[in-house]
Amino acid sequence: MGFDAGKAGLTVGVIGAGAMGQGIVQVSLQGEMNVVLFDAKDGAAANGKEQVVKRLERLVEKGKRTADAVAAMKDRVTVASSLADFRDCSCVVEAIFENIEVKRQVFAELEEHVADDCLLTSNTSSLPIGSIARVCKKPERVAGFHFFNPVPLMRLVEVIRGPGTEEWVMDGLCALGERMGRTPVKVKDAPGFLVNFGGRAFTTEGLAVVHEGVATPAQVDAVMRDCGHFRMGPFQLMDLTGIDVNYPVSLIVHEQYSYDPRLRTVPLHKALYDAGRFGRKTGIGHFRYDDKGQEIDPPSPDHETSAAPAVQVHVAAEAPELEDLLAGVALDETDDGSSPIVAALFGEDCATFASRMGIDHTRLVAIDVTGDISKRVTIMSAPGASEEALNAVSAALQKNGRKVTAIKDSAGFIAQRIRGMVGNLGCEMAQIGIADPDSIDLAMKLGLNYPLGPLEIVADLGVERAFVIMAAMHAVSGDDRYRPSLWLRRRAQLGLDIKTPN
Secondary structure (H helix, E strand, C coil), X not given: CCCCCCCCCCEEEEECCCHHHHHHHHHHHHCCCEEEEECCCCCHHXXXXXXXXXXXXXXXXXXXXXXXXXXXXXXXXXXCCCHHHHCCCCEEEECCCCCHHHHHHHHHHHCCCCCCCXXXXXXXXXXXXXXXXXXXXXXXXXXXEEECCCCCCCCEEEEEECCCCCHHHHHHHHHHHXXXXXXXXXXXXXXCCCHHHHCHHHHHHHHHHHHCCCCCHHHHHHHHHHCCCCCCCHHHHHHHHXXXXXXXXXXXXXXXXXXCHHHCCCHHHHHHHHCCCCEHHXXXXXXEECCCCCECCCCCCCCXXXXXXXXXXXXXXXXXXXXXXXXXXXXXXXXXXXXXXXXXXXXXXXXXXXXXXXXXXXXXXXXXXXXXXXXXXXXXXXXXXXXXXXHHHHHHHHHCCCEEEEECCCCCCCHHHHHHHHHHHHHHHHHCCCCCHHHHHHHHHHHHCCCCCHHHHHHHHCHHHHHHHHHHHHXXXXXXXXXXXXXXXXXXXXXXXXXXXX
C-alpha cells in the first residue's frame, strides 16, 4: 500500500467550508491539486469557493499570481452535493466543528464512497484521532492533518499518528503537506497534540506570576519581549487569541492530562472569561483596547527612581554578567554592613537565599542575569526589604543603559520561571514521545512564533542551569507544577546535550 502525493491530477476532498476549510482548499490549489469541497449547510460550499477565489485574485493584484493561474485554480474546485462526490479523492480532510459524534458519522459514511487507499484525515485541534478512527473499517488509513489559522500564512501542519495509523499514511501526508507548501511534523495522538499542549506553559506561568502578586501583566510582557525575545508577552497573546479561546483550551488540556499541575491555570483566567473580558475582541481583557485594537493607556513596566546610583555593593552570589551590569560600582566580597547586597539567583527567591546564607535580607537585591540583559534587567527583593537599597541598585543599572523591572520576591524571577516552564514542558513532550526533539522545536517556532524551541531554550539557559532553576522552584514552592521532567533531570545529571535520545 502506498500514496503518491506528487502524482498529476491528484484530488483532495475538503469537508467544511469555514475559515480552516477555505484555507486548506487554497493551499491545495496552490499545490496544483484538484479539490472537491463539501459543506452540509446549503450554499456554504459555493460561498467558500467564492471566498477562496477572491483571496487568490488579491494575490494577482499583488503580483504574486497570474490571472491565468488563478482562473485555472478556480476551474479545479468542484462543489460537492454529497459525500458520494468524494469517490475520486486520494485524500479527504475533514474540517468541521469539534463534535466527536458528528465527525464519526462523517468518517463512517465516507468509507462507503472512497477507495480503499484514500487517506482519511481530520483537522481537529483537540479530539483524539483514535476516537474518530474507531468507527472506521480501515482505521490504519486514518490520521490527523492539523493546520493552523490562517492556513495560507501558517507554515506548520501537524501529521498525527492515531493508534492504528500505518507508516505509509504518515509518509504520504508529510509529502502532501510539503506539496501544499507547509512544513509537516509527525506527532503522537495525545491531548492538544504538540503545539496546543506545548503552548500552555507560556501563558499559564505568566498568569501564575501575576496571580502570586509578583508582577503586573505589563511587566511580565516587557520582560518576555526584551529578555526572552518573544514577539508578544503572554498577556498580549491571550488578549489577541481571546480569553474565550485560550481559557477553555487550558481546561481541556489540563483535564486530559489527568490534572497535571504543570498545566494548571489560575482564577484570574476564569474571572476574565466569566466577565466576558475576552481581550481585543471585547475591548478589554488583561489590557484595554480602542476600536482599532490598540492598547489604551498601557501601563509602564519600568521602575523609576530619582535615587543616587549605588557606588559600592556586596556580592553575595557571583555571576560574570554582574561586572558589566554594575560597571562603575565597586563589587566587594566583604559586607560593610550598610551597602546593598546583590546576588545573581537561579530558581531561588530572596527570602530563601537570605535565610540559607544568613545575610541581611533588608539590603538584598537579586538580579536575573539570564536571557538578553542588554536592554532590560529584572530585580527583586525580599518582604520587608529596604526601598533605599533597591532604588540604589536600580539607578546603577539604569545608569549603565538598561531599563529596570522591579518585582516582588519570586523563585525564578519572571523570565527564568516562564522560559524554564516552557523548556521543561518541551522536555516532557520528548520524554513521552509526542515528537522527536527537533520536531518539537520546529513545531513550536512555526506554530507559535517562538524565538527558540523549548529544548533550544533549555540549551540557551544551559542544561544544568535549567535543571537547577526548575529544581529550586520546585523546592521553594513545594508545588509539583515545577517538578523537573525526567528528560531534563537525566541529561543534566549526566552532562548530556538536551536532545540526546533515550
